[in-house]
Amino acid sequence: MTAPASSPAHSPAPTADARFAPLANDRFLRACWRQATDRSPIWLMRQAGRYLPEYVATRARAGSFMGLATQPDLACEVTLQPLARYPLDAAILFSDILTVPDAMGLGLSFTQGEGPRFAQPVRDEAAVAALQVPDLERLRYVFDAVTLIRRELAGRVPLIGFAGSPWTLACYMVEGSGSDDYRQVKSMLYGRPDLMHRMLAINADAVAAYLNAQIDAGAQAVMVFDSWGGVLADGAFQSFSLAYTQRVLMQLKRTHDGTPQGTPVPRIVFTKGGGAWLSQMAQQLDCQVLGLDWTVNLQHARASVGENTSPGGGRALQGNFDPAALFAPPAAIDAEVQRLVSQFGRPHQGPGAGASHIFNLGHGISQFTPREHVSALVESVARHSSAIRAT
């Protein structure tokens, strides 16, 4: 089944969202739609994070991670922090993928050094039967944060909203916390696939409603993080992750106000460890951008899914600098950037949609990253991606 990515090319100028200032830097959104840009846009997964002392300070004031996520003024503050330091081309909502299962009543907490934990993991038929798409009012704090951030951004760069994929949420919901073997969730998947399918359908509908509410609140692009898709076996990935990410995408509003005249809202899907399934993602997912982790060769990815001529109509590619390379000195970072930019090659950006690269890391930035190395990265990306367009 092929679902060509819809494109706003050749459309009349869309109706903007009158609540907010016009967008000054549209490099990221143009690249999502594979339109020409002067250089590759760059943003960093987890760019508002612990490597920034100002983030650590705000987090301390909030008292806890969820305290930070649930107070829109503080979530707005940390979302904007990396933009004050670095000339990034997009902001991403500060939040967590687990807000959705928390709103389902599973009792989320973050323990120091141990990560997230659910008081009520979903382990049996009764627990699955009790699951429901949550009342979105319980997530009002997220939508308020989106609107506030969008106002505070004042059109500098676009704001990305996000959610976890149905499968990735299910991993946490069943395991009750992080896991290194996914024993509980895979036991359910292999032993009671009926329960797993029911949970994934509810998760998909919840994620779709959640992302639509973020779009209503002002998100200018949305991203689905399938952080744990890569732990699935071939076959299981297609049935238990890909199919439900597709179910999310099918329900999403295509424009900021849901009308054909509204500003289009591009959709990004990132499956960590999903390089083997890139062609299938391009064929089955109605999204504009595919995120790549660092194991993927950009040249191969472009050839297989990055061009208009590929099955499914081509996708913009986002990624995939190894976050650990940011521990190396700036000269080594520069060489690595140059290698990636050359590997993707010169973007093809004709009057219609071409091939484009959104520079990002292959995973979230590490808390141990030296801040000046991020400056070096951003500077190198601007320089090399401009230069390759001049060749």
Next chain:
Amino acid sequence: MTAPASSPAHSPAPTADARFAPLANDRFLRACWRQATDRSPIWLMRQAGRYLPEYVATRARAGSFMGLATQPDLACEVTLQPLARYPLDAAILFSDILTVPDAMGLGLSFTQGEGPRFAQPVRDEAAVAALQVPDLERLRYVFDAVTLIRRELAGRVPLIGFAGSPWTLACYMVEGSGSDDYRQVKSMLYGRPDLMHRMLAINADAVAAYLNAQIDAGAQAVMVFDSWGGVLADGAFQSFSLAYTQRVLMQLKRTHDGTPQGTPVPRIVFTKGGGAWLSQMAQQLDCQVLGLDWTVNLQHARASVGENTSPGGGRALQGNFDPAALFAPPAAIDAEVQRLVSQFGRPHQGPGAGASHIFNLGHGISQFTPREHVSALVESVARHSSAIRAT
């Protein structure tokens, strides 16, 4: 660069190792060389392990993991335990990949619940400069175990020796323990590639000498575990893992006694998370078998590297059942086995070398695996892989 896998097909009957009984079940070795077998051979990574109560009992007598690994009689005992329960087609030496860096003087210990730890991790130029290929006498306990196991097997099934890949050893040597971000080792890789290359060269030569000594002691096949190859970025994998695995393979004895007339010793390479690089492995590695984790589609792997017509001359494929599927009931295990056997398809086993599948898990068996589910797996593999040969 293409290094076709050498094959013993059409050779005169090789000279066997007169120290040991002739081999009764050669299904595994024949499949390594892609020769015809009545059904797919099966063995399980970590088959001598904590899911077996008899293993837990022997481990308790030994006092510690290293106590078990360093006493040949106990290592022999646990190696044979799974064969007494299940009709497996190969034994694998009970040992640990970290015996080699331990012999280099890094001070290995296993802490309860936390895994391996080195007292002296290799973090700077001086530590790298001090590294040497260890005196193999310090690993005598391993070779003694190989010879003892081989005697005790009395020709029932072949014995596989093994070692960690140079890169995987380097991960532990630099991190000093397991890691979830590989920060130290990747900092060295990106920041001081000269040091990393020096360490990997020494590791490769040490691993080659170690595997050759296992072959001398009686190992009938050898396997290189590149357990952490999959954490590397594309590009880095080729330079820092693949190249050094190749350096190991190039130095290995081709036959049990190193003469052209001796019994050939097949070589297996398993890179967890390496599915994206399968073609490059087949082109560059002089091995007979490639191991696959569960994310790889067996049909695609066979088409790209499993046939004689593929670049590099084709490889037997080993894997790739998701170990977590063993938590499911026997009927679900059977369906999953049937799916994998069908996905690989009917082996092509002509008079020369064809395409063959060695059934295994995609990673080590979990300590939580119900023992009767392993029986179900072995039975299902025999049934379905026999049946597909009759089609």
